Amino acid sequence: MGVIRVLDDHIANQIAAGEVVERPSSVVKELVENAIDAGSTRIDVTVEDGGLALIRIADNGSGIGADDLERAFQRHATSKISSGKDLFHIRTLGFRGEALPSIAAVSKVECVSASDDSGLGRRIELAGGQLLAHEDAAASRGTDIRIKELFYNTPARLKYMKTIQTELGHISDFIYRLALSHPQIAFLLKHNGNTLVQTLGNGDLLSVIAAIYGTGVAKKMLPIKGESLDYRISGYICRPEETRAGRHAISTVINGRYIRNYAVAQALVKAYHTLLPINRFPIAVLHIEMEPSLLDVNVHPSKMEVRFSKEPELLEFVEETAARILRGTAHIPQGAQPQ
Numbered sequence: 001m002g003v004i005r006v007l008d009d010h011i012a013n014q015i016a017a018g019e020v021v022e023r024p025s026s027v028v029k030e031l032v033e034n035a036i037d038a039g040s041t042r043i044d045v046t047v048e049d050g051g052l053a054l055i056r057i058a059d060n061g062s063g064i065g066a067d068d069l070e071r072a073f074q075r076h077a078t079s080k081i082s083s084g085k086d087l088f089h090i091r092t093l094g095f096r097g098e099a100l101p102s103i104a105a106v107s108k109v110e111c112v113s114a115s116d117d118s119g120l121g122r123r124i125e126l127a128g129g130q131l132l133a134h135e136d137a138a139a140s141r142g143t144d145i146r147i148k149e150l151f152y153n154t155p156a157r158l159k160y161m162k163t164i165q166t167e168l169g170h171i172s173d174f175i176y177r178l179a180l181s182h183p184q185i186a187f188l189l190k191h192n193g194n195t196l197v198q199t200l201g202n203g204d205l206l207s208v209i210a211a212i213y214g215t216g217v218a219k220k221m222l223p224i225k226g227e228s229l230d231y232r233i234s235g236y237i238c239r240p241e242e243t244r245a246g247r248h249a250i251s252t253v254i255n256g257r258y259i260r261n262y263a264v265a266q267a268l269v270k271a272y273h274t275l276l277p278i279n280r281f282p283i284a285v286l287h288i289e290m291e292p293s294l295l296d297v298n299v300h301p302s303k304m305e306v307r308f309s310k311e312p313e314l315l316e317f318v319e320e321t322a323a324r325i326l327r328g329t330a331h332i333p334q335g336a337q338p339q
């Protein structure tokens with residue numbers, strides 16, 4: 001007998017959780033992305049104690065059918081791709097089928113979901129990945145999922161959590177990025193009963209920017225638009241006088257997915273050339289659309305890193321488009337632009 005064994009699902013989920021569920025904000029990100037993939041137009045996020053006591057996400061999306069609810073918490077269970085080929089044409093935010101089982105492995109989960117308007121849905125309850133209840137429940141169309149006591153069974157991970165304020169900062173940052181990525185969805189974030197951000201979901205990106213950065217900043221943003229053979233860009237970049245001390249206020253959204261990419265942010269910074277004071281960076285929200293085949297999102301479990309197959313062309317396109325916008329407005333003193 002050899003000594004190599006295939007691990008059972010329970011252990012495999014706990015191992016995956018180590019990567020997928022780094023901290024409360026990772027749970028928020030995965031669950032809100034699921035709500036977005038489900039076509040929701042309204043997503044309410046309620047958090048207690050920085051997400052360590054409770055994370056609740058309620059959406060009005062497609063819901064999970066009675067036959068699917070238990071399977072949704074199984075490893076590699078997804079409705080979003082069905083073959084390896086699909087990996088090169090991903091249009092959804094999720095596809096790995098890892099989030100729900102990973103989150104369930106390290107928390108207590110209660111999920112109520114209904115996929116139609118009959119008023120009847122299903123409720124499932126798990127703790128540490130073990131099924132506790134699975135029954136009919138009254139529910140309107142959509143999904144209402146609660147994650148309680150995150151990391152209750154992984155004390156070493158729990159010990160590494162920072163203060164409530166720090167964890168909340170990570171959560172609100174994600175909600176901001178997701179709201180900036182999806183102006184057509186109404187987001188609400190509440191922490192310990194206080195509303196932190198609320199967006200209207202009317203499709204107007206500038207009103208989301210106002211909700212997050214304030215109306216003063218929103219007024220100083222310049223619309224950006226451009227198109228090349230492979231790429232389309234839209235969004236807002238700030239006037240050179242409205243800057244920040246880091247690159248963190250540059251949000252890059254590729255095909256509706258918020259990503260982190262230093263090179264794209266740097267291409268934008270280069271467009272400002274000498275207009276920015278030293279060590280100051282712009283505020284920007286860049287929505288870039290491209291063929292999914294030009295993009296590899298299957299780089300890391302968090303799916304925030306991507307690889308571009310034509311990166312130099314993309315960077316040049318971003319820099320040139322932004323430079324053109326800035327050239328067109330740089331000489332107009334603020335407040336004096338034609339109405």
Ligand code: ADP
Pocket residue numbers: 030034035038059061062063064072073077078079080093094095096097098099100101142143
């Ligand atoms: P993935 O998003 O990669 O498919 P998840 O573990 O996040 O994997 O979710 C598993 C499946 O559960 C999804 O493919 C989807 O069918 C279903 N699901 C999860 N959350 C929701 C939701 N809020 N609304 C509708 N369906 C959902």
Ligand code: MG
Pocket residue numbers: 030033034093094095097099100
């Ligand atoms: Mg998912």
